Amino acid sequence: MKVRTAATDLVPWAFAALLALGAMYVLGSGRDLSQQFQSLMRSAPTERSAFMIWVQRGVSLLLIAAALQQFARHFAPHRRLPSVMLLCAFVLYWTGTVGMPMVFAAYPAISHEYLYSLMFGVAVCMVNDTERERIVHTARNALFALMLAGLALLPVSGAMVLDTGYAQGIIAGLPRFGGLTPHPVTQGMLAQVALLVLWCHPYPRRWLNAAAWLLGLSVLFLAQSKTAWIAFAACALLLMVVRGGAAFWRRLGDPRSGGFGVLACTVLMLAVLGLVGWILVGDALGQAAAFVDSSEGAQLMSLTGRDRIWVAAWQEWEQNPVFGYGLSIWDAAYRAAIGMPQATHAHNQFLDDLARAGSIGATALVLYALVLLGLSIRAVRASGGLSLALFATIALRSISEAPLSLEGYGTEVFTHLLLVAIVAGASTQRQPVLRPAPLRFGVAS
Numbered sequence: 001m002k003v004r005t006a007a008t009d010l011v012p013w014a015f016a017a018l019l020a021l022g023a024m025y026v027l028g029s030g031r032d033l034s035q036q037f038q039s040l041m042r043s044a045p046t047e048r049s050a051f052m053i054w055v056q057r058g059v060s061l062l063l064i065a066a067a068l069q070q071f072a073r074h075f076a077p078h079r080r081l082p083s084v085m086l087l088c089a090f091v092l093y094w095t096g097t098v099g100m101p102m103v104f105a106a107y108p109a110i111s112h113e114y115l116y117s118l119m120f121g122v123a124v125c126m127v128n129d130t131e132r133e134r135i136v137h138t139a140r141n142a143l144f145a146l147m148l149a150g151l152a153l154l155p156v157s158g159a160m161v162l163d164t165g166y167a168q169g170i171i172a173g174l175p176r177f178g179g180l181t182p183h184p185v186t187q188g189m190l191a192q193v194a195l196l197v198l199w200c201h202p203y204p205r206r207w208l209n210a211a212a213w214l215l216g217l218s219v220l221f222l223a224q225s226k227t228a229w230i231a232f233a234a235c236a237l238l239l240m241v242v243r244g245g246a247a248f249w250r251r252l253g254d255p256r257s258g259g260f261g262v263l264a265c266t267v268l269m270l271a272v273l274g275l276v277g278w279i280l281v282g283d284a285l286g287q288a289a290a291f292v293d294s295s296e297g298a299q300l301m302s303l304t305g306r307d308r309i310w311v312a313a314w315q316e317w318e319q320n321p322v323f324g325y326g327l328s329i330w331d332a333a334y335r336a337a338i339g340m341p342q343a344t345h346a347h348n349q350f351l352d353d354l355a356r357a358g359s360i361g362a363t364a365l366v367l368y369a370l371v372l373l374g375l376s377i378r379a380v381r382a383s384g385g386l387s388l389a390l391f392a393t394i395a396l397r398s399i400s401e402a403p404l405s406l407e408g409y410g411t412e413v414f415t416h417l418l419l420v421a422i423v424a425g426a427s428t429q430r431q432p433v434l435r436p437a438p439l440r441f442g443v444a445s
Contacts, residue, residue: 010066011123011131011421012138015414019142019190021059022411023149023180026160028052033178034165060113063120063409070123079128082427087125089371090420094118094406096364098327101357105326106319114327117406117413124421129382132425136201136386139418143194144212147219150179150187169224177222181411188225189397191216192232193390193415199239200386231396235389242385306347306400312338313346313355324358327407345405349398352405365404369395372419379426387426390419 028049048056073079081087098114127135153161163184166176178184195216203209220228316325328334335341346352353361376391394415397403404416 009131009134010062010069011127012134014062014066014120015135015139015418015421016142017059017062018410018414018417019146021056021409022182023146024055025052025410026180026182030160032159033161033163033176033184034159059409060116063116067119067123070126074126079126080428082126082128082424083375085371086375086420086424086427087122089368090121090125091118093364093368093404094121097353097357097361098406100360101324101326104323105357106324107326107328109326109328114407117409120409121406121417121420124417125424127421127424128428129425132421135418135421135425136197139414140194140197140201143190143197144215146180147187147191147194147215150177150181151215151219153180166224174222174224176224177219179219179223184223185225185227185401186411188220188223188228189231189393189401189403189415190411191220191223192228192235193393193418195220195232196235196239196386196389196393199236200384200389227397227400231393234396235392238392239385239389242380242388309340309343309347310351312340312343313348313351316355317351317358320358322358323360324354324356327356329356345402347400347402349402349404352402356407368404372423375423375427376419379423382426383422387419387422390415390422394419 028051074081094117098117102108102110102114124135150161158164161177161179163176163178166174166184169176176184177187179187181187181190195213198209198212198216203212220232316329319325330343330345335343346355350362350365353365357364372391376387379387394403403412405412406416
């Protein structure tokens with residue numbers, strides 16, 4: 001289905017602006033990605049240029065204008081709210097993790113900057129199915145434009161987009177690609193999201209679709225984020241099951257398709273035999289023990305040092321159990337005080353909300369996650385499986401990152417609000433249809 005993006009629709013453009021803002025920060029920073037850890041060692045926050053201050057103000061005004069436009073579209077014709085439960089859950093989550101700690105935490109910090117995510121998030125909760133399609137298509141185009149721009153900078157400013165000092169990849173000496181995102185892990189997760197959206201919303205032209213798959217998979221590999229690789233494999237399997245699982249089992253049990261059943265069983269048996277052979281002959285247990293004893297294994301067992309950050313987050317909650325430390329936790333001064341410059345957040349969504357907003361925030365997170373899960377399952381058919389795939393992406397990333405946090409806006413909230421738009425729009429779709437989708441560069445038959 002072809003969807004036109006009206007130039008006057010501001011909400012889709014606001015999604016693109018979230019990615020553009022992060023890219024402008026990278027371009028304006030003149031960073032050397034291989035020296036990123038050393039830059040985190042500085043106790044003082046990085047000074048923003050006058051140009052970037054005005055860019056951020058422009059994005060803030062765009063978010064406000066998009067929200068006001070959406071409010072007017074909703075209330076003027078007395079349009080039905082897509083999901084009262086989604087809107088209430090979102091407002092509750094913002095209140096518990098931003099609004100209340102902003103005032104009642106151990107270190108309160110009141111700022112107008114915390115209100116933009118609330119206004120824009122509420123507006124996204126009001127989109128219908130037509131607006132959802134425009135948002136998804138604009139988000140897809142913005143994601144691939146971001147990756148393409150990052151690759152285009154390789155011959156011009158390689159140090160800005162490549163971490164040449166990365167030594168933990170599976171291929172020795174291969175630099176790590178961060179592109180125009182804050183970190184290669186962020187680039188890997190955004191590439192994964194782009195591929196999932198492309199799968200469910202392919203480009204109409206086959207050559208463009210094939211080029212987009214090649215671009216997305218290349219960036220996903222070069223980002224060398226193992227978390228993104230695992231998440232993409234899991235979400236791809238989930239999409240295959242949701243979009244074609246019933247047809248697979250029907251074909252497997254159809255006596256007229258005997259060759260397909262024999263092939264599937266043969267592949268399964270070979271995989272099992274290979275695993276058993278590796279365990280018995282290849283000394284799998286010995287190799288695993290040797291890996292754990294190595295420096296790489298020790299780093300993996302400690303989750304690349306995240307266990308120490310988790311302990312610090314837990315201790316902050318113990319000291320401030322109700323409303324938490326406050327929104328200023330994990331800033332440059334706090335990281336310097338605890339001696340962990342890499343702790344830009346708690347590297348776990350639950351612990352991050354627990355330390356930042358206390359038990360109130362953690363409770364709001366659990367309730368919000370349950371509502372998002374239920375609505376994502378409900379929207380599976382209307383979204384072609386994309387709602388559940390994005391929820392799984394966020395859930396997997398929540399183990400080691402904080403993708404649901406609403407303290408600011410930019411690249412961090414992009415996937416979160418995209419999921420909100422999808423489940424909100426699906427709530428207004430009357431006749432959900434699950435499209436068949438064999439994996440042929442994402443083109444649905």
